[in-house]
Amino acid sequence: MRTRIMFVITGLNLGGAESQLLLLVRALQRLGWEVAVVSMIEPKYFVQDFAEMGVEVITLKMLPGKSDPRALWRFAKLVRSWRPDIVHSHMVHANIFVRVARLFFPTIPIVSTAHSINELEGSYARLLAYRLTRHLSHYTSSVSASSYQHYVSLRMISPRKGGFVPNGVDLERFDCDADARAALRVALGIEDQFVWLAVGRLVPAKDFSNLIKAVALLRDQGLSRMRVLLAGDGPEKADLLKQCEQAGLGPIIQFLGPRHDIPDLMNAADAVVLSSAWEGMPMVILEAMAARRTVVATHVGGVGELFPADDVDKLARPKDPVALAERMAYTMRLSAEEHEQAGQRGRAFVERSFDIRKVARDWDALYHRLANSASTREAAVQAGLHTGSEEARD
Incomplete structure (x- = not known):
């Protein structure tokens, strides 16, 4: 049975995060992953590129700058239906959204990636939401060492449950x-x-x-x-x-x-x-x-x-x-x-x-570790046990 990953991104524009996601999806498919892509807002680009790889881009049809609690429910239904082994969000809005939505699917590991050192600048509410929800991610990453340290200093990333994974190039x-x-x-x-x-x-x-x-x-x-x-x-x-x-x-x-x-x-x-x-x-x-x-x-x-x-x-x-x-x-x-x-x-x-094949192998190893840990936790819960670790309590 193939392992499944669902990527969630704020939107699909012509940007570095979006092009990186496209490369990562292609590389992970070669490693045997089955992939779904979800865009919170209506995608503008890359839809055809994903389609050529057999990946449908699903949109939650949210409006830029507008909160929509109904989208949380639509997304939760989508996750329960597709049953991914991992949910990996990209960009700050998507990270916060998926963390909150995790309340509807608590046993699936989630990964959050920020792509810019300034994604949280200019909005105290967004920064506070990111900080308050960080414990809901099983792993939080950034794409450079400097941005990772910046997020750690702001208590956006816990060093025990995060790190930096660089972008890759084809x-x-x-x-x-x-x-x-x-x-x-x-x-x-x-x-x-x-x-x-x-x-x-x-x-x-x-x-x-x-x-x-x-x-x-x-x-x-x-x-x-x-x-x-x-x-x-x-x-x-x-x-x-x-x-x-x-x-x-x-x-x-x-x-x-x-x-x-x-x-x-x-x-x-x-x-x-x-x-x-x-x-x-x-x-x-x-x-x-x-x-x-x-x-x-x-x-x-x-x-x-x-x-x-x-x-x-x-x-x-x-x-x-x-x-x-x-x-x-x-x-x-x-x-x-x-x-x-x-x-x-x-x-x-x-x-x-920065070879995308190496970057994808690094993600593949992390995804499998998180998925295996989730399976262990679920089995422990069913048996009436607990691990006592921070990750298990999350």
């Missing part, structure tokens, strides 16, 4: 192809410019305003033989377009909208830039390293964990376009050999620690 998707690179650059109208790629939702966390200001500084310094490809969509799009127009950067910054060909875009680019104000463990940096691309980034969240100690000081301060422009200018002046060496180091680093 390395096969990011192999370089010289012919494909040349063809896409022609299609994008790129000549001999230095091409930067920036990827992410157009939201405050990614701080693309910081990038626009840095590019304007580079232009003013005479480094105008460049193109910036910005792949993504979001609520700040109109404002960012206006900023580009006012700065006269229309010929340099190209808004590509939502894209599903990020590996191809990285293949076509010369370097990748991340201008974020806050992060967890940014997938775009791991993907850029897998694609052997030089990376410039702000020093936020778990970013520093992805670079050698000697290079961490070279990361740009967040919300500092002057610092970001300096790092971009330095990178643009590197020789082809230096870019190649940096790319090879990044690829080797990702292969060692």
